[in-house]
Amino acid sequence: MDAEPDDTRPAGGPTDDAPAGPPARFADELIRPFVIGTLSVLTLIQFAERPPVRIAWLTWGFAVVAIAAGAATSVLPWRRLPGWTRTTLVSVFMAAGAVSFSLAKDTAAPGLVFLASVTAGEKLASRRAAFTIVGAGTVATATVNWVATALHLPHESPWWFSLTVGVPLYVGLARRERADALAASDLAARQSRRAAASEAREAALEERGRIAREIHDVLGHALSGIAVQLDMADALHAGGRDQDANEAVRRARALAVSGIGETRRAIHALREDTLPLPETIARIAHGSTAGFRLQGEPGEVRVEVAQAVIRTAQEAITNAHRHAPGAQVNLLLDYTDRLIRLTVTDTGTADPGARPDRSGSGMGLVGMRERAGLLGGTLYAGPAEPPAPGWTVRLELPR
Template structure:
């Protein structure tokens, strides 16, 4: 008997797959064996003490078969059995219980057919198969009861009493539905934990990537410049140009000092991620004696966007102080519905119109543009629009 797709419980979820510790597993491993075992022992003791007078071999046979198939769901690896094998075992259990309902009426055996009805509803994946087996079992029980009454077997009862056999089916169905619900809930919880762990790993990888970019931006350029200067110093020293070699070494030292300062600022910026962005920029501006203003409604921005704004502010202030000493520097942080804009301007000096030299910068304009491009933003760096003097750096990033 093959069940139709609409007869089965939720796909991929079986009550037998419930994790250890759930009520379904507890019922299977303790309650079911105890109930079936108790009824079986009582039935056998009662049959030994009061042997059946009529049809003894048939009575013993159906009772033994009912007991064997009744304990099968508890001792066999039920979920590994095929659907056909499961239905066969339950059908035999139901048939043997139906016959013993009348033949062993003075024992506990009649309870076996009721347990068979519960088992059909709880253990079979197909509702149609469960109803079919229990319906056939109810009819068989009524028929055997009628035949027993007609043969004047002892302890006969009205045939209509056998109709109660179908009622425990609904108990089994309810238990199965509850077990399925518990299994689905457990599966959803495990999937949620896996999703949370995956998100945590993804966040960790993103953070590692961000720190790697910081290390590259801050130390990569400085170390490359130091290596070039030292190679030049070595070549000049070999060529007998000691004074030029010393100058190259001094430039290498200056690059190292600049790199240390940039590293400290980068570490500070990484630690400032937990602070609101306006507060972080305000601290940077205050530490550099620069003016600062916020426009718009500050709100949450992505960590990588905040980091890019912080690094751009630090680099722009450093360039302004290096190439326009004594100039007034102002920072404007502007929030719109879709963008966050940082504008850094200085009043300029005689050198303000010249493109800045970034040889001592750990990030530079190239690094800032790379960050802006990765975040789908733009960076402008150039002279302030006439007639205002000075230099302007403007970073625009989507929020």
Template sequence: MTGMGGQCRAMNAEPDDTRPAGVPVDDASAGTPARFADELIRPSVIGAVSLLTLVQYAERPPVRLAWLAWSLAAVAIAAGVASSVVPWRRLPDRTRTTLVAVFMAAAALFFPLAKDTAAMALVFLASVTAGEKLASRRAAFTIVGAGTVVTATATWGATALLHLPNESPWWVPLIVGLPLYIGLARRERADALAASDLAARQSRRAAASEAREAALEERGRIAREIHDVLGHALSGIALQLDMADALHAGGRDQDANEAVRRARALAVSGIGETRRAIRALREDTLPLPETIARIAHGGTAGFEIRGEPGEVRVEVAQAVIRAAQEAITNAHRHAPGAEVNLLLDYTDELIRLTVTDTGTAGPGARPDRSGSGMGLVGMRERAGLLGGTLYAGPAEPPASGWTVRLELPR
């Protein structure tokens, strides 16, 4: 009985090798504990018990019913080893149940013939296997219950009818089914671990999917920046060069030279816009109020915040940054020396950027047209894509100057 108790404790210490049906094993590390249990722990326990049984029977062969003892030992050992080393999840349910039932029946009949040998542990190992391996609890309880009855009956028959010696306590055959609960507990633990592992893999997949979506979104945002900055500038340059070529062909060299100079001015302006766009992309990691404050400081403009700053979408923050840059540039270009002020206003639903200057706004002084780079037209297009609006025009009386107001949903 000491050997049997030690083997049962060994079975209880091994990692589990079961998982719920339908749980995919798609990570290299997900099935490592189960494979380790299948390939090493369980075969080692069954193999140790089998080897000890054979050694003990070789040293002290059974005197009576030797052929029956050796036959039952062979069947029990074969069924026990098979239940540990075969690819269990690939077997049909009926085959699993049959294999465990044969293991239990052979070990139960062999129990009274295995006096003072390690083979007494086989029936206990069969109970653990039934609870751990069988998906149906009803089948597990049926097999173990029948095994307990067979063990008790065989022990009584061997002692009372065949007069075989039996020094084990009378209650030992009645408790061979108790390790079933060890197997059930191990199976529940295995199911919980498998479910946790599946949830972790799904969480990793979701995180990877979100990262891919964020990368695609960022690529789209950069593409829009390139289009806004370089698209307008290059289109203007091409238009001016085509015009210069046509003027030169018509003998209007002076006008052609002027068109070339305008193309060069557009190229220089486009380079500046590109640098500003790159700087804005790099500054996107800073909080929006801090970024706008730096833009205002660099443009010698005043800056004020109203409302409670909070998180805004990346596209919204980028649109606000570009609008602030464009508005300050336009103010300095069209109203040199004018005082420029920026107001960043947060509400529950909107984020509003207002850029004002004190320059005089006369008719035609501030033409609403697209300049090089983003321009007012590009700003309006971007605001429209984000569900917002852009106003650019004279300040409301009695104030004088020019106002650019961008409103975007948060």
């Protein structure tokens, strides 16, 4: 016999925040017991008012068995019952109802066999079992009806009427398919909600990791450099080299100022995530009086990739202004099928009287190179290809 699909679900219904649909629960908990109870009460009242004249004990016996089996199929925890128990209950319900159909036609008892046919289609997982039980019940009903007619029992009915007891089987099958469809839809909805919640949690974790990398790249390197300079100043001061110690303190202050600026730019970059990447890079270039050119067809990129491009552009522009004051800086953002490439070039020091700033710690490009490696990309920082003068920073990341 086929396995009952409901066996995989808890007996009490779904366990998460989405309860089972109300139509199926209403049908199981109210409609079926109400119909069984109504037929049972009417049958017993009619038997009490007009007791069977012939073979009364047999008529009473089968009617009571049919009522008991029908009540059992409605009130027992069906999903917890073994498969053979379910089949047995429906078979007894059908057989007792088939006999009552012919022996108690002047009561509500004939309705029990029709209800048994519906129950077989709705409650049994195996269609083969349902059709077998209902087919046997139809044959039994026709046989008992023929015997009752042969014995000239009162209220016999036409022979063909007993063949209709199998028709409600299709009603039961339709109800079962509808209940299964509702259960599948409910399960799909709950799985969709769980998937959406999982995606939201994953996005939140990615965002937290991205912010953590920003803090590490900006503040971590700056604070490490400050700590090194202050330790050096303390050692120089202890050695009586006050002038060198003061110079170390000044370098630490310069690192602090630079770190504050980098922090502000990082915050600005985090807030710029809602803008398209080309527009964000264009704004950074415009704010730094640098040139900007877009090449290729822009498209969607991952948030962490966009953030790495933004941070590299900021760091490269800062380094160019610091080490090559007065130089012309140009940014090229290039989209390809597989890569996104940012190239930042400067022309070298254009103002002969300008003095390069040597206060940088050199940790910015180190952090950018580490970030590019984590994303599966590369970062090149070095002299431009001859004969072009100046410096080039090139970041390549997979899209």
